[in-house]
Amino acid sequence: xxxADFLAALRALxxxxxxxxxxxxxxxxxxxVLTTDTLVEGVHFLSTDPAQDVAWxxxxxxxxxxxxxxxxxxxxxxxxxxxxxxxxxxxxxxxDAALRQLGCQLxxxxxxxxxxxxxxxxxxxAIGHATHAPSRSGARAGDGLFVTGTIGDSGAGLAIAQGxxxxxxxxxxxxxxxxxxxxxxxxxxxxxxMMDVSDGLLIDAARMxxxxxxxxxxxxxxxxxxxxxxxxxxDDRAARLRAATAxxxxxxxxxxxxxxxxxxxxxGHFAEGQGLTLTDGADPVALPARLxxxxxxx
Amino acid sequence: xxxADFLAALRALxxxxxxxxxxxxxxxxxxxVLTTDTLVEGVHFLSTDPAQDVAWxxxxxxxxxxxxxxxxxxxxxxxxxxxxxxxxxxxxxxxDAALRQLGCQLxxxxxxxxxxxxxxxxxxxAIGHATHAPSRSGARAGDGLFVTGTIGDSGAGLAIAQGxxxxxxxxxxxxxxxxxxxxxxxxxxxxxxMMDVSDGLLIDAARMxxxxxxxxxxxxxxxxxxxxxxxxxxDDRAARLRAATAxxxxxxxxxxxxxxxxxxxxxGHFAEGQGLTLTDGADPVALPARLxxxxxxx
Numbered sequence: 001x002x003x004a005d006f007l008a009a010l011r012a013l014x015x016x017x018x019x020x021x022x023x024x025x026x027x028x029x030x031x032x033v034l035t036t037d038t039l040v041e042g043v044h045f046l047s048t049d050p051a052q053d054v055a056w057x058x059x060x061x062x063x064x065x066x067x068x069x070x071x072x073x074x075x076x077x078x079x080x081x082x083x084x085x086x087x088x089x090x091x092x093x094x095x096d097a098a099l100r101q102l103g104c105q106l107x108x109x110x111x112x113x114x115x116x117x118x119x120x121x122x123x124x125x126a127i128g129h130a131t132h133a134p135s136r137s138g139a140r141a142g143d144g145l146f147v148t149g150t151i152g153d154s155g156a157g158l159a160i161a162q163g164x165x166x167x168x169x170x171x172x173x174x175x176x177x178x179x180x181x182x183x184x185x186x187x188x189x190x191x192x193x194m195m196d197v198s199d200g201l202l203i204d205a206a207r208m209x210x211x212x213x214x215x216x217x218x219x220x221x222x223x224x225x226x227x228x229x230x231x232x233x234x235d236d237r238a239a240r241l242r243a244a245t246a247x248x249x250x251x252x253x254x255x256x257x258x259x260x261x262x263x264x265x266x267x268g269h270f271a272e273g274q275g276l277t278l279t280d281g282a283d284p285v286a287l288p289a290r291l292x293x294x295x296x297x298x
Numbered sequence: 299x300x301x302a303d304f305l306a307a308l309r310a311l312x313x314x315x316x317x318x319x320x321x322x323x324x325x326x327x328x329x330x331v332l333t334t335d336t337l338v339e340g341v342h343f344l345s346t347d348p349a350q351d352v353a354w355x356x357x358x359x360x361x362x363x364x365x366x367x368x369x370x371x372x373x374x375x376x377x378x379x380x381x382x383x384x385x386x387x388x389x390x391x392x393x394d395a396a397l398r399q400l401g402c403q404l405x406x407x408x409x410x411x412x413x414x415x416x417x418x419x420x421x422x423x424a425i426g427h428a429t430h431a432p433s434r435s436g437a438r439a440g441d442g443l444f445v446t447g448t449i450g451d452s453g454a455g456l457a458i459a460q461g462x463x464x465x466x467x468x469x470x471x472x473x474x475x476x477x478x479x480x481x482x483x484x485x486x487x488x489x490x491x492m493m494d495v496s497d498g499l500l501i502d503a504a505r506m507x508x509x510x511x512x513x514x515x516x517x518x519x520x521x522x523x524x525x526x527x528x529x530x531x532x533d534d535r536a537a538r539l540r541a542a543t544a545x546x547x548x549x550x551x552x553x554x555x556x557x558x559x560x561x562x563x564x565x566g567h568f569a570e571g572q573g574l575t576l577t578d579g580a581d582p583v584a585l586p587a588r589l590x591x592x593x594x595x596x
Contacts, residue, residue, distance in 0.1 A: 127327065
């Protein structure tokens with residue numbers, strides 16, 4: 001089954017009201033926000049990625065979902081497949097450092113053994129506390145579409161991890177993404193809708209628009225690129241399309257009044273209607289065949 | 299790394315107070331109880347087990363941890379690997395039925411793709427609500443050790459699922475264990491310690507004794523066996539040892555005043571000291587080399 005078919009089938013199951021129709025990256029329970037993400041070796045990370053970095057990423061991608069709801073991390077549950085000694089020890093060291101650096105604590109979990117030769121499958125569930133938790137469906141016609149930080153670095157870093165020569169800054173963006181917890185907490189009270197960019201800027205923006213029942217237009221020329229990205233990949237339309245569809249950025253994407261003064265880049269706007277439209281400055285741009293990664297987190 | 303080494307290393311990480319030193323099957327957060335279990339194809343279930351039954355078991359083993367804390371299920375998060383269409387659809391049908399029958403709702407989750415040929419790895423996280431949540435470490439010297447239901451049926455059912463001829467009642471105990479939610483809620487206010495029997499009666503009782511800083515003695519002759527188990531496996535010492543080490547029973551194991559009148563069997567007692575001692579009526583019995591399943595849920 002495709003992810004979309006599976007999600008549609010899940011919506012027919014007995015749903016908790018806090019599931020919000022499975023339309024968001026998180027569930028709500030009292031003042032808590034819950035999210036879970038599974039990382040698979042060979043799919044979400046490379047066998048050659050250092051175990052410390054896999055631990056960082058596993059925590060960071062979950063905390064990024066909390067950041068998008070303005071939530072403060074409370075604790076995490078870890079489902080871990082025991083394997084090679086050296087890898088397990090390096091993972092633990094990386095997980096320890098990540099918990100301390102990102103300000104989170106371990107609540108519990110489960111350890112299993114996998115049959116020999118099985119790719120590692122790691123799951124983390126993160127629980128946060130939020131007072132205002134913006135949904136992804138609250139964008140209003142006339143709102144601006146904003147994004148924090150820069151886009152595309154992680155995608156370029158993946159190519160470097162796969163052997164392409166390149167810059168450490170990009171490799172680091174791929175292996176050690178930073179969840180935008182501080183920005184998320186500040187933004188939560190001011191935005192109409194917010195989510196993190198995990199599967200690709202275009203596909204995630206299209207999802208926010210669809211959830212909000214609106215059309216969205218994105219200006220490729222406005223997408224913030226890092227100096228490292230410009231130096232390594234470039235700054236032309238192809239480079240910008242690559243950045244906008246690469247995913248793994250873990251920046252915050254939000255809808256807010258176009259005039260909102262925030263440390264984020266306005267890259268588009270919402271209007272009545274539906275669908276995603278691309279421009280490059282004043283020029284219309286055809287949508288690429290692939291808007292992002294299709295089997296990402298739900 | 300072994301599970302014990304890994305757990306010891308986890309205890310050196312930043313722990314949430316609700317983790318209770320990772321000494322229990324659940325974490326606590328406000329009035330909530332959280333637990334998570336991963337099932338692996340070829341380890342925790344057979345490739346030939348029907349997908350509907352895998353769905354049932356995934357929910358049931360997690361709710362069993364809630365039952366042992368006297369908790370009422372609130373909701374679950376599902377981490378699911380998309381695969382063959384027919385299996386996915388059968389899983390969804392089984393999961394739907396299990397949620398409805400066991401009185402629980404879906405809160406959210408994540409779907410992933412696994413590389414071709416990878417065994418299925420499924421994770422569920424369950425959240426419950428509890429007023430009195432007995433730990434596994436509260437047994438007192440002089441307490442009786444009690445167990446609900448019958449022991450060994452699921453282990454015998456596994457052999458049947460693997461091709462041995464046998465009785466449907468045993469196969470059903472393996473494929474469709476029933477979490478003891480009702481008993482758990484009633485018992486929670488009256489017991490000193492409680493946990494579910496997932497890895498084997500002997501190993502789980504030894505864990506309760508160790509967590510409580512006590513010795514425990516179990517009388518094999520007192521272990522409750524079903525008629526189906528007696529008919530299929532027998533009732534001698536070997537049959538009783540097999541039942542007590544098989545695991546997957548999902549009955550409740552608890553410490554309470556020896557005189558407590560409850561619909562459960564008293565099978566042993568706690569005393570000052572440490573370690574597990576076995577008897578068969580008045581005869582001492584040497585401990586078997588293997589007390590249960592060592593890579594079970596944490």
